[in-house]
Amino acid sequence: MKRRHFLLAGAAAGAALAAPMLVTRRAIAAEPGAPLPIPPLMEVDGRAGNTLSARAGTRNFYPGVSSPTLGFSQDYLGPTLRLVKGRTAKIAVENRTDAPITAHWHGMHLPGHLDGGPQLAFGPGETWTPELPVNHPAATLWYHSHVHGETATQVYRGLAGMILLDDPEIDVPLPRTYGEDDFPLIVQDRLFRRGVMTYDLGHMDQMAGFQGSDILVNGTLQPKLTVPVGLVRLRLLNASNARTYEFGFSDGREFHQVASDGGLLPAPQAMTGLHLSSGERAEIVADFSDRRAVRLVSADIAGGMMGGGSMGGMMGGGGMMGADTGATGTLDILSIEVSEQPARVSGALPARLPANLPDLGAPVRTRDFTLNVHSGGMMGSMLNNLVGRDGQTMGINGSSYDMSRVDFNVPLGETERWRINADMMAHPFHVHGASFLVTGMGGRAVDPQATGLKDVVHVDGLTEILVRFDKPATAEAPFMYHCHILEHEDRGMMGQFTVG
Numbered sequence: 001m002k003r004r005h006f007l008l009a010g011a012a013a014g015a016a017l018a019a020p021m022l023v024t025r026r027a028i029a030a031e032p033g034a035p036l037p038i039p040p041l042m043e044v045d046g047r048a049g050n051t052l053s054a055r056a057g058t059r060n061f062y063p064g065v066s067s068p069t070l071g072f073s074q075d076y077l078g079p080t081l082r083l084v085k086g087r088t089a090k091i092a093v094e095n096r097t098d099a100p101i102t103a104h105w106h107g108m109h110l111p112g113h114l115d116g117g118p119q120l121a122f123g124p125g126e127t128w129t130p131e132l133p134v135n136h137p138a139a140t141l142w143y144h145s146h147v148h149g150e151t152a153t154q155v156y157r158g159l160a161g162m163i164l165l166d167d168p169e170i171d172v173p174l175p176r177t178y179g180e181d182d183f184p185l186i187v188q189d190r191l192f193r194r195g196v197m198t199y200d201l202g203h204m205d206q207m208a209g210f211q212g213s214d215i216l217v218n219g220t221l222q223p224k225l226t227v228p229v230g231l232v233r234l235r236l237l238n239a240s241n242a243r244t245y246e247f248g249f250s251d252g253r254e255f256h257q258v259a260s261d262g263g264l265l266p267a268p269q270a271m272t273g274l275h276l277s278s279g280e281r282a283e284i285v286a287d288f289s290d291r292r293a294v295r296l297v298s299a300d301i302a303g304g305m306m307g308g309g310s311m312g313g314m315m316g317g318g319g320m321m322g323a324d325t326g327a328t329g330t331l332d333i334l335s336i337e338v339s340e341q342p343a344r345v346s347g348a349l350p351a352r353l354p355a356n357l358p359d360l361g362a363p364v365r366t367r368d369f370t371l372n373v374h375s376g377g378m379m380g381s382m383l384n385n386l387v388g389r390d391g392q393t394m395g396i397n398g399s400s401y402d403m404s405r406v407d408f409n410v411p412l413g414e415t416e417r418w419r420i421n422a423d424m425m426a427h428p429f430h431v432h433g434a435s436f437l438v439t440g441m442g443g444r445a446v447d448p449q450a451t452g453l454k455d456v457v458h459v460d461g462l463t464e465i466l467v468r469f470d471k472p473a474t475a476e477a478p479f480m481y482h483c484h485i486l487e488h489e490d491r492g493m494m495g496q497f498t499v500g
Contacts, residue, residue, distance in 0.1 A: 137453065
């Protein structure tokens with residue numbers, strides 16, 4: 001995690017930034033500056049009529065060039081779902097595509113039969129009608145299809161969206177008016193050939209995870225966001241298949257993280273750079289009282305998850321396999337302009353936030369997990385496996401995912417310590433059915449941005465978490481644990497467990 005301190009933190013205001021490094025994959029120029037689209041808000045409550053329709057569509061990401069896409073109730077991505085803690089959310093998910101899908105409520109605390117994992121896939125023309133008991137702290141979550149072997153493709157084409165989970169009992173002086181001072185930012189990298197969005201998966205992409213050179217925010221290339229004068233809340237979701245981001249502002253200004261995956265932090269964390277791997281979320285608050293235009297940017301980390309001591313360093317410098325820092329340039333994410341409208345919230349943030357962190361107590365047992373990029377012990381064996389035809393060269397603890405195998409059972413309500421490591425590179429590790437607390441990161445102190453409730457953790461060295469499962473899961477609908485590089489997940493870096 002040597003990349004923790006954002007490379008551009010000391011940049012002078014208004015300094016010109018380098019262009020993205022992977023320009024060889026770009027075929028035509030974008031026309032930046034389109035207003036940031038705000039996904040429509042769907043209030044999901046106990047009434048009938050809340051419907052998500054997975055469907056095929058088209059989208060002109062580049063002017064005049066149409067790309068085939070997937071989306072929930074729209075051509076690409078889906079509406080933002082607003083759920084309220086303490087209320088049941090009734091929703092119907094229709095499959096109007098030509099292949100099986102699921103709807104995984106990523107980060108929600110639900111029983112296995114409502115979680116939306118691969119065992120719950122349903123086919124074309126079918127409708128799934130779960131009733132979701134919402135018992136989760138206020139948080140930024142998301143939903144996406146989770147069909148084994150097809151997750152990467154379906155999410156890449158657009159089957160994903162954001163969830164805002166509100167808690168009416170929490171009154172905290174943070175920006176909270178959706179689309180005015182509280183903005184969803186779904187960040188994805190995509191590959192375009194002659195303006196057409198393309199998922200061109202080569203052997204190295206299967207090993208490192210797929211990356212594109214163009215960055216979409218809410219499905220739009222290089223958009224512009226206009227914000228009020230004062231405090232603004234940005235809900236960042238890394239919905240890329242594999243890329244990790246180091247977010248910051250082009251003028252190096254400080255901002256505060258106020259929430260991570262599972263909800264509010266105990267206190268705002270001041271920073272100039274924020275690390276998010278695939279599947280992670282963070283809420284930040286930035287002050288635009290100076291009225292200066294600025295850009296949200298990211299370090300361009302070659303090879304995505306390949307950090308110091310990882311496969312990137314082993315493979316040598318250049319191209320997708322960069323040097324050990326992994327940083328090769330800068331990615332423009334979003335341009336921000338400031339209007340004349342005063343913000344609803346201004347001034348200093350509160351010193352403390354009403355975080356709802358559980359006391360998990362001492363762990364009853366410890367489980368160990370090693371994320372395996374290959375089945376052999378030598379680099380040559382790895383590459384031979386990579387180009388093999390079995391499609392299952394990834395695994396955990398030496399075994400690739402088997403939908404018919406339950407890997408272990410967790411007793412309901414008992415706290416466990418999970419120790420996660422990786423044998424070749426860094427990975428984002430996701431657990432279904434619960435949030436966890438990170439207690440160790442590669443022998444270092446836990447980074448402030450990884451505090452609070454999490455459901456994805458960046459594993460770069462031995463990582464320890466404390467987790468307790470309070471929702472049941474049966475063998476017919478187990479919970480998953482897996483790498484959230486979607487190409488790794490599809491190729492077998494996943495396991496499943498029951499709770500009871």
